[in-house]
Amino acid sequence: xxxxxxxxxxxxxxxxxxxxxxxxxxxxxxxxxxxxxxxxxxxxxxxxxxxxxxxxxxxxxxxxxxxxxxxxxxxxxxxxxxxxxxxxxxxxxxxxxxxxxxxxxxxxxxxxxxxxxxxxxxxxxxxxxxxxxxxxxxxxxxxxxxxxxxxxxxxxxxxxxxxxxxxxxxxxxxxxxxxxxxxxxxxxxxxxxxxxxxxxxxxxxxxxxxxxxxxxxxxxxxxxxxxxxxxxxxxxxxxxxxxxxxxxxxxxxxxxxxxxxxxxxxxxxxxxxxxxxxxxxxxxxxxxxxxxxxxxxxxxxxxxxxxxxxxxxxxxxxxxxxxxxxxxxxxxxxxxxxxxxxxxxxxxxxxxxxxxxxxxxxxxxxxxxxxxxxxxxxxxxxxxxxxxxxxxxxxxxxxxxxxxxxxxxxxxxxxxxxxxxxxxxxxxxxxxxxxx
Numbered sequence: 001x002x003x004x005x006x007x008x009x010x011x012x013x014x015x016x017x018x019x020x021x022x023x024x025x026x027x028x029x030x031x032x033x034x035x036x037x038x039x040x041x042x043x044x045x046x047x048x049x050x051x052x053x054x055x056x057x058x059x060x061x062x063x064x065x066x067x068x069x070x071x072x073x074x075x076x077x078x079x080x081x082x083x084x085x086x087x088x089x090x091x092x093x094x095x096x097x098x099x100x101x102x103x104x105x106x107x108x109x110x111x112x113x114x115x116x117x118x119x120x121x122x123x124x125x126x127x128x129x130x131x132x133x134x135x136x137x138x139x140x141x142x143x144x145x146x147x148x149x150x151x152x153x154x155x156x157x158x159x160x161x162x163x164x165x166x167x168x169x170x171x172x173x174x175x176x177x178x179x180x181x182x183x184x185x186x187x188x189x190x191x192x193x194x195x196x197x198x199x200x201x202x203x204x205x206x207x208x209x210x211x212x213x214x215x216x217x218x219x220x221x222x223x224x225x226x227x228x229x230x231x232x233x234x235x236x237x238x239x240x241x242x243x244x245x246x247x248x249x250x251x252x253x254x255x256x257x258x259x260x261x262x263x264x265x266x267x268x269x270x271x272x273x274x275x276x277x278x279x280x281x282x283x284x285x286x287x288x289x290x291x292x293x294x295x296x297x298x299x300x301x302x303x304x305x306x307x308x309x310x311x312x313x314x315x316x317x318x319x320x321x322x323x324x325x326x327x328x329x330x331x332x333x334x335x336x337x338x339x340x341x342x343x344x345x346x347x348x349x350x351x352x353x354x355x356x357x358x359x360x361x362x363x364x365x366x367x368x369x370x371x372x373x374x375x376x377x378x379x380x381x382x383x384x385x386x387x388x389x390x391x392x393x394x395x396x397x398x399x400x401x402x403x404x405x406x407x408x409x410x411x412x413x414x415x416x417x418x419x420x421x422x423x424x425x426x427x428x429x430x431x432x433x434x435x436x
Contacts, residue, residue, distance in 0.1 A: 029054055329350045387425070421435060
């Protein structure tokens, strides 16, 4: 007689990511991080000041406000002059995210440089990304969070007053303003050290302005010890120090910058200062700079004219309608939105901010508004169009239903895949359209 074995169904054990609310459930951001598990979200109430020094403790959690684009201006984490405002020092990955805050009054964290110099260094006044063990002590590498929609201001350190990344730390820094920070040695704004690998630190839609360098210079962005920084649509302006080496960019010891769609302004010396060490050459193209002096392979699409900011003296680095940087960037690799969260239209503008068009004039000089852009289901043009063609980036015509009325034309893009498209109206102009 055969035995009939019971059927056992095995279901995988799953845990659902949790949302931890501050201050409704947890009185401090750090206490919520302490209670969180990897994959959780710490949701912080906006328009408050939190006097804390945060440590992500090796957890790939998201710490954010409800609307990071606007909340970053009103939601402050104050380091109280007692260390780095935020630390990632336990091998956090890009899945660890910080979004929607102003970080200020940080003074950095002691980093042991005993393997190289008999001294310690305060680094990362606003944000520190580092390894749990210094370079000479172990093979443990750094921390690489995603930093979005932040304002990092009024912080200080010996190296990396605003943001510092050490020992194989490759943060993604995007849609962020790093301004009015200071250092006593180098790296007033951002410093990246000891990359020692093919991975790059990413700067995308980043403004670095009004930072102060130290005894070695390096007011803006420093790249040192075999590191790579890839910059796309950044604005680096009006950084200064008594020593003008590297008012914008500073490199040494096998490090490189690769630059596209960027604006550099307020520079009295070379764009890229070379401190020495192992020679390595980066690249620059589709950018605006008063000069391209330094270890850079220079492309053919460089502008040297004034970028014509709205009001650089007041820290407003948006572009006026007369700026030569408008539509002068490359679409290859460019972000779909700018630092303000606005979509980039046509060829992207250089710099962190896309110039806003209230309308586009057709061949008759009449303004044409196109909305919404980004689009979800329908795209409206406030003009009767004799010809309206939607194409993808390769020029392929995209099928969609077009309805023409006496004073407007409506495109039904419900069935169109998400992506970037170009709208040709009456052979007069092309408008870049983002379909969500």
